[in-house]
Amino acid sequence: MSTDIWVWIAALLTLGIFSFLYKDNPFYRFCEHLFVGITNGYAITFYWHRILVPSLINPVSRGEKLYLLIFAFIGALYFTRFIPRLSWLVRIPIAFVLGYGAGAAIPRTIEASIIEQTKATILQRSNFLNLFDGISSIIIFFGVIATIIYFFFSTERKGILKHLSYSGIIFIMLGFGASFGYTVMARISLLIGRLTFLLRDWLGIIK
Amino acid sequence: MVSRRIIYLILTLVILIPLLRPFKLKPLPMKPVEKLFYYINNIPKDKALLISVDYTPDTEAELHPMTIALLKHAFHKKIKVGVLTLTLLGLGLAEDALQVVLKEFNEKAKTREDSIIYGRDYVFLGWQTPPLVPLLGMGESITKVFPVDYYGNKTDTLPLLKEIKNYRDVGIVVSISGSAIPMWYVTYAQTTFGVKVGAGFTAVSAADYYPYLNSGQLTGLLAGMRGGAEYEELLEEHFGKTKRRKATEAMSAQTTAHIAIIILIIIGNIIYFYRKKK
Numbered sequence: 001m002s003t004d005i006w007v008w009i010a011a012l013l014t015l016g017i018f019s020f021l022y023k024d025n026p027f028y029r030f031c032e033h034l035f036v037g038i039t040n041g042y043a044i045t046f047y048w049h050r051i052l053v054p055s056l057i058n059p060v061s062r063g064e065k066l067y068l069l070i071f072a073f074i075g076a077l078y079f080t081r082f083i084p085r086l087s088w089l090v091r092i093p094i095a096f097v098l099g100y101g102a103g104a105a106i107p108r109t110i111e112a113s114i115i116e117q118t119k120a121t122i123l124q125r126s127n128f129l130n131l132f133d134g135i136s137s138i139i140i141f142f143g144v145i146a147t148i149i150y151f152f153f154s155t156e157r158k159g160i161l162k163h164l165s166y167s168g169i170i171f172i173m174l175g176f177g178a179s180f181g182y183t184v185m186a187r188i189s190l191l192i193g194r195l196t197f198l199l200r201d202w203l204g205i206i207k
Numbered sequence: 208m209v210s211r212r213i214i215y216l217i218l219t220l221v222i223l224i225p226l227l228r229p230f231k232l233k234p235l236p237m238k239p240v241e242k243l244f245y246y247i248n249n250i251p252k253d254k255a256l257l258i259s260v261d262y263t264p265d266t267e268a269e270l271h272p273m274t275i276a277l278l279k280h281a282f283h284k285k286i287k288v289g290v291l292t293l294t295l296l297g298l299g300l301a302e303d304a305l306q307v308v309l310k311e312f313n314e315k316a317k318t319r320e321d322s323i324i325y326g327r328d329y330v331f332l333g334w335q336t337p338p339l340v341p342l343l344g345m346g347e348s349i350t351k352v353f354p355v356d357y358y359g360n361k362t363d364t365l366p367l368l369k370e371i372k373n374y375r376d377v378g379i380v381v382s383i384s385g386s387a388i389p390m391w392y393v394t395y396a397q398t399t400f401g402v403k404v405g406a407g408f409t410a411v412s413a414a415d416y417y418p419y420l421n422s423g424q425l426t427g428l429l430a431g432m433r434g435g436a437e438y439e440e441l442l443e444e445h446f447g448k449t450k451r452r453k454a455t456e457a458m459s460a461q462t463t464a465h466i467a468i469i470i471l472i473i474i475g476n477i478i479y480f481y482r483k484k485k
């Protein structure tokens with residue numbers, strides 16, 4: 001069994017979180033609140049020491065890069081949320097963040113997630129270099145078309161549209177099945193990780 | 208109605224037993240994992256592997272073995288490594304993975320040449336925020352985005368970063384994450400600068416990433432603990448036995464748990480149809 005106090009603390013907190021599986025209880029809530037508090041405290045400390053001090057406070061206190069004070073002031077307007085009379089000022093930093101974020105994201109997202117994905121769906125000679133890739137490409141092509149048609153609500157589903165949209169449901173269900181299967185794998189992996197910690201690092205039962 | 212507590216108990220037992228008495232499983236590396244492995248294996252000497260440790264302790268069990276395996280691979284092949292994180296809580300995990308792998312390699316090293324040395328063989332750039340700054344900024348200059356490294360050294364004094372200046376000098380960026388961060392690398396770093404991107408992620412996100420492998424936007428990928436185990440297997444095939452293989456060790460418990468869940472789903476469906484018929 002471990003003699004390290006930090007391993008004991010981690011083990012007891014793990015058991016505290018697991019106790020929720022039986023039912024909600026004060027020990028679980030204590031562990032949950034402790035986690036939220038520590039995470040926020042860690043983040044605030046890091047933002048202060050790694051971002052604000054070296055990037056703003058140090059240069060400004062040396063009389064360098066004084067223009068940074070303008071951006072610091074704009075950033076500080078986020079705190080006006082706490083003053084109802086001035087809370088509208090929070091829109092200014094949000095506008096900067098949204099404007100910059102949207103400007104950077106929209107063209108690149110269209111390129112990465114729409115144009116490149118559409119290109120990859122189009123059947124080309126290079127898709128048929130071997131039988132498996134060829135069949136996969138046809139299934140992907142058909143699956144994409146059928147799924148898009150399923151979400152095409154502007155016209156009545158009759159004839160070919162009816163059959164394609166029905167096929168779309170099958171592809172969507174297969175997608176959900178794959179996602180749920182992977183989700184099970186992910187959650188089990190996390191449980192294995194915690195049980196391994198308890199058995200190996202804390203209790204020393206397994207090597 | 209069966210209490211869900213019974214199901215939790217069954218699952219715990221199904222996982223505990225193989226952890227206490229594991230049976231041997233040999234993971235069969237799949238194509239997406241092989242693609243990443245062989246791409247990294249063939250990175251030219253003048254290019255670096257950039258590992259972005261973008262996960263938090265809640266997904267450590269699934270993702271930490273991947274980081275360790277990638278570091279081992281790079282150090283075996285003497286590939287220059289840059290480690291960074293876009294999530295604050297990734298800092299401690301990245302440092303832990305580095306220490307584990309460095310200990311293993313430097314214990315065996317007999318000369319300075321064999322050792323893995325900070326600044327020469329690897330750098331730990333640390334964390335920078337907001338994420339768009341490192342994602343786009345590293346395309347121009349890594350040292351401008353990270354003026355000091357995790358340990359407080361000035362990055363422009365580190366020999367490795369005199370050679371590896373920006374994405375042009377990076378063979379591949381591998382982002383390991385429990386969230387959408389690998390997609391940020393595809394969207395911003397690859398679309399803008401054309402850098403190759405690989406991804407390691409939790410199994411939950413796997414279905415979302417496969418289309419990007421199909422389109423060639425991701426060079427290779429590691430999906431969940433199984434992906435980590437397959438990479439560990441390839442490492443062992445090429446470089447011989449290494450110390451603990453965390454992901455592979457967990458595979459027997461993973462397998463029994465999956466079988467148990469399949470059985471529970473089948474039983475649940477039989478009961479459902481039986482009751483409906485009644």
